[in-house]
Amino acid sequence: MTQNNGYSQGNPIMKRTHALLLLVFFLISQSLYAQDKYPGSHQSIQFKRLENTHDLSAGKWGPYSKQYAGISHIPEIRAGVRFDFSVVPGYYRNKIVVPNVLFESGYFPWDFSPDMSAFTYRYELEWKDKVYVDVSYKILDSLTVLASMKCVNATSMPQNVTLNLMAWLGYPDIFPLKSLSRPQGSKWINAADYSSVHYGKQSPKDNLVTDGLMRGEIRDAAYLDGSAIRLGEQTGDKVSYQVNFKSPADGGKLLLVYRLKENRSCNLKITGIANESLLLNGTGALAVKDLQTVLKGDLNGDLIIEVTQGDALELNGVLLSDGKSDAELVDNIRENYPQIISNPQEKHAVLKYKDNPSYYGIAWDSNDFTVREVRNDELDSYFRKLVHNHVDSILNGNNKGHYFNVFIRPVELAPNSERTVSSLICTGTLSQVKERLKKLKTVRGDSAEAYKPVVASTPPDRVLPEGKKYELSQRLLRSTLLSNVVYPIYTQRKYIRHFTPGKWWNSLYTWDSGFIAIGLNEVNSQLATDCLNAYTTPVGSQSAFIHHGSPVPVQMYAFMDLWNKSQSKELLQYFYPRLKQYYGFLSGQLGSSTTGVLRSGILKTWDYFYNSGGWDDYPAQVGVHRQKAEKYVTPVITTAQCIRTAKILRLAAVASGNEKDAASYDKDIRKFSHALQSFSWNMKSGYFSYVRHDAEGRPLGPFNYSDGQDYNMGLDGAYPLFAGICTPEQEDILIEKLFSEQHLWTPSGICVVDQSAPYYQSDGYWNGAVWMPHQWFMWKTMLDLGRADLAFKIAAKGLDVYSREANESYYTFEHFFAKTGRGAGWHQFSGLSTPVLSWFSAYYKPGTVTAGFEVWIKSQKMSRGNSTYEAVIDFDKATSAHKRSILVCMDPSQKYQAAFSGKQLDIKSPYPGLMEITLPASNKEGRLLIKPTF
Secondary structure (H helix, E strand, C coil): CCCCCCCCCCCHHHHHHHHHHHHHHHHHHHHHHCCCCCCCCCCCCCHHHCCCCCCCCCCCEECCCCCECEEEECCCCCCCCEEEEEEEEEECCCCECCCECCCCCCEEEEEECCCCCEEEEEEEEECCCCEEEEEEEEEEECCEEEEEEEEEECCCCCEEEEEEEEEEEECCCCCCCEEEECCCCCEEEECCCCCEEECCCCCCCCCCCECCCCCCEEECCCCHHHEEEEECCCCCCEEEEEEEEECCCCCEEEEEEEECCCCCEEEEEEEECCCEEEEEECCCCCEEEECCCCECCEEEEEEEEEEEEECCEEEEEEEEECCCCCCEEEECCCCCCCEEEEEHHHCEEEEECCCCCCEEEEEECCCCEEEEEEECCCCCCHHHHHHHCCCCCEEECCCCCCEEEEEEEEEEECCCEEEEEEEEEEEECHHHHHHHHCCHHHHHHHCCCCCCCCCCCCCHHHCCHHHHHHHHHHHHHHHHHHHCEEEEEEECCEEEEEECCCCCCCCCCHHHHHHHHHHHCCCCHHHHHHHHHCCECCCCCCCCECECCCCCCHHHHHHHHHHHHHCCHHHHHHHHHHHHHHHHHHCCCCCCCCCCCCCCCCCCCCCCCCCCCCCCCCHHHHHHHHCCCCCCEECCHHHHHHHHHHHHHHHHHHHCCCHHHHHHHHHHHHHHHHHHHHHCEECCCCEECCEEECCCCCEEEECECCCCCECCCEHHHHHHHHHCCCCHHHHHHHHHHHHCCCCCEECCEECCECCCCCCCCCCCCCECEECCHHHHHHHHHHHHCCCHHHHHHHHHHHHHHHHHHHHHHCCECCEEECCCCCEECCCECCCCCCHHHHHHHHHHCCCCEEECCCEEEEEEEECCCCCCEEEEEEECCCCCCCCEEEEEECCCCCCEEEEECCEEECEECCCCCEEEEEECCCCCCEEEEEEECC
16 A cells, blocks of 8 residues: 555546656666665775774774863874874963863864764853854874864954963873883783683683683783783693794793782793793782793794792783893883974974874964963863963973963954964974974965865755754764774773773773664764674684673674665674674673573573663662672573574574574574563563572572562563564563553653652662663664554654753763753763664664664665665564564655565655555565655
């Protein structure tokens, strides 16, 4: 049945004419397909960049600072050192705005190009947009950046603005306090760079080491390189190194660098290229031990170190040297103070830092300036205190840090006027820097784009009229998403650039980063793929995936989302083995995993993190920890997530030529579904319960609150709906719970905890607040269930709540109060809020196609004008056939009809351009065609 479009039922000639026009249009549209890319102009993904790295394929310039918002340069990715540049604006001899990334400080990520080659921060001197400075950075080439500082006075009073250009060197969080003075030609092997390690004491984390560290690795500034390994908690602990070293003719030395607690000792046995037993004594400090072994000839083999007796040892590494000179530990001093080569007449300066191989140049175009130095480790309080120092060129603080400062003042602004000041930042050799510094006038004068450095990531004509009201909040969230990238983050023995949910979280975070990848799917597919890659590991790796925090496998859903957008065979072949390994550990079938130790078959992840679903104060979860019941009580979400990911991987297995894996996934799906249905469903509460087990792992019954009510009245208890394993009766009950104002539906969307539960709190962090991520899962679930109406209800509410707050405050908050809808938590948050980007694209960006987790798009093509769409669609065959919904956003000027394998389909269109299509209740692959009606 077609959409109601006013088509005439009468004149047969008119019908034939319309049919002919339709045929002509269809043939023309087909000729356009080959020229088009799928929705969102997803660029070709460079898969060669992904191997052997967890880093981003981004430039050396970017918004990477962990201190103050601006632009950073990374001279060498392995070193962990970066050069930072920032602008600190203010009123002349009055307040200043120091853009600290770790708390609210008056600046906002304002506009970012999708590739991060240009971006703008807004500084509000007088709220709201009365007096402000827009600082824009445009990366001109690999060595040069143009900074434009647009100062705006939208008041009826004249204003005097100042601009402080700040430059400094940023060091890694763990900066080694010592280095090793060693002979030329010697070979240093850090203890964490082993070929194998064996521990007598086994750990659940042996194959899932937190933060992607090496097994046994410990990080501290006391160690050379910042890393060591711990040995000797059990006798027989041993580590092996592959050595390739050519000893001098008269022999070489073998030395150990280690640390032991004071007055403790440890006995070691050395075998392989050397054979020796020795006793190490501890002082509590790092020490060097000469083994007295004489190394002869070309050494190519194993060096094995085994603890035979004594106390735990912190082994920092092994040094093989020429045997003539001693190695010694020396202080490793940070060199914060640069050599400054300043030329005030030419309005530029050159900086050279000892710990950075590059030179850096800064040029500016204002005639009213002073060159200064701030000798302090922070700017927030110290620099504000010194705002009234109008004389000194050196502002002496605690001398623990250094900021080069060009103080531009005053920038005089008449009422309702603006003025732009420019700066050029560059790097390279001294001659390269000096040459580039001369080009500021040329760049500023000749480049028409100099004052328009940011290209909007969503052109206005790519948005349906009904979505215009969301454009500001979408831009703010996209900008926050792209600004929340930091360097350095340490994992797998390397420093990387990494997207983080907010710069306050200076770390990896697995489930947040899955949602970051989902958000990046709407912005930049290469960066999305990089983000996905950061958390997967090659088959056979020591860690099954990169883990930090809540073990919710959002990477699986980011992968499927990216597949349904791109149909990239390379994506499928590259990620399927990695995600299969990820799933194997999470489902309790790989290595040291303990998730599936209970006889009920219900999974738990308490051995890896306190948080099962990202919901910190979820009542049942809190109750488990308070009662110290982690060994015997299981949540629902982990098993439900494994069921859904098994279904997704089953689709990926078949599509990638790994059909033999399907039977294994089918077996798991049956096992886990049976476990939840048999032991977790609680008819009394209408939710699936946390389940208690006895000492032998047998299920005992629901985990109840103190008054006897089900402790799991909340979203965890509804997750089997997401997994697609509910009976029709259970579906009805849980859908009613989700959308009932007496239960989970609030004025701001779906809450995590049932409002009728005795443990519900209106002021909780998750318990009583509204977040976007679990709503995204339920939105996808509604599409899987063929309830496009309820999916729209979730998305529309989320977009409304989010945009209302962002438009008002310019902040992209972490969560929202259920009753009022006001934002709270981290103010520039992007991780778990990215579903807002997905919802906007799905409903308001022509060219976007969206389905749930049970629709696998094998191929698709959209005409250039987004007026004809064709796709080959397969379905999740591990779930019984039923109706499913798909959303297609198209050219709003047309009326449409749809067919699946030749059968006409119903189309519901809440507004022109959006198609809500219900697919047949079948699991048989078919062809979907949407085309205009005439």
